Amino acid sequence: MQMSxxxxxxxxxxxxxxxxxxxxxxxxxxxxxxxxSRSTWAKLTRVFQDYVWRWILFL
Structure with a gap:
């Protein structure tokens, strides 16, 4: 096989x-x-943190 x-x-x-x-x-x-990722990750983390904090405060 390898020879061929x-x-x-x-x-x-x-x-x-x-x-x-x-x-x-x-x-x-x-x-x-x-x-x-450089431009998007900053926005995503900001949005995600916003969402998490609202969720925690809502609880």
Whole structure:
């Protein structure tokens, strides 16, 4: 199995392309996530804290 994989360039190239594509996708999503999270997390935590405090005070 491994011998055929090693000697079959098309399969190796496909795997390499898939791995590179996945890595690139992960990198871009993580960068976008970081950029989004910086602005969004502050708002989300503020809203969440507001909600929690109202809920506690309501009880």
């Amino acid at each position: 994989l090693a000697w079959d360039p098309p399969i190796r190239e496909k795997v390499k392309l898939n791995v590179d594509g996945a890595r690139g996708f992960l990198e871009t999503t993580s960068v976008i996530g970081l950029v989004v």
